[in-house]
Amino acid sequence: MADYFKLLGLPPRAALDEAALQQAYLEATKTAHPDQAGGDAALSAELNAALEALRSPVTRLKHLVDTRSGLGWRAIPLEAGLMSLFEKLGPLLQQTNAFLTRKQAATSALAKALLASEEMRLRExxxxxxxxxxxxxxxxxxxxxxxxxxLATGDDAAWKDVQAMQAKFAYLTKWRAQIRERLLGLML
Known part of the structure; x- marks a missing residue:
């Protein structure tokens, strides 16, 4: 696996400044871009992959753990705060799915109008x-x-915490997408 931090000349860190990441990417792609004389399409593709991986905390932390920690994959249980969000999300997604089925079946203007208040409640x-x-x-x-x-102090337990944080970001990313999908469904 390529080390995206090294490829872009960035320090391997959990927190990256978006502007510094973008600047490092632009500098690296000046000579690697296939449209440039001596450009390298494979290197350019790898630089693009590095930018995408390091841009999001989810993939950045995963890359950091994978390339630096030596930890293998492990299941990360949800902490109480995230479990509380999940316990709200599950039923709300089910209610929205059931509503979307009813909305799709509604053919008359009256039937659609009768669903409007429930739609607003679900959207909110x-x-x-x-x-x-x-x-x-x-x-x-x-x-x-x-x-x-x-991590800089050599705290070995920090790697497990970074791995757990990556899992938390991954859960939140998935939940964001599920909510966005249902909101779009309500708009149609």
Whole structure:
């Protein structure tokens, strides 16, 4: 597996500044781009993959753990805060799915109008839950520099915490997508 941090000349860190990442990518692609004289299509593709992997905390932390920690895959249980979000999400997704089935079956204007208040309630509930997910995402992002500090001191337990944080980001990413999908379904 390629080391994307090394490829872009960036320090291997859990927290990366988006502007620094973009600048490193642009510098690296100046000579590698296939349209440039002496450009290398394979290297250019790898640089693109590096940018995509390091841009998101989910894939950045996974790459960091995979290339630096020596830890293998392990199941990460949900902590209480995330479990609370999940316990709200599951039933809300089921309710939305059932509603979307009824909405699709409604053919008359009257039948559709009778569903409007439930649709609004579901939309508000989904948007509210999405806000809670965003707050949790932001809370985790604030912790990334602390992870870097712990890793820099050689704290071996920090790697397991980084791995757990990556799993949390992955859960939140999936839940965001599920909410976005249902909200789009409600718009149609």
């Amino acid at each position: 509930a989904l948007e509210g839950l999405n806000e809670l997910i965003e707050q949790e995402w932001q809370r985790l992002e604030v912790l990334l520099p602390e992870c870097d500090e712990r």
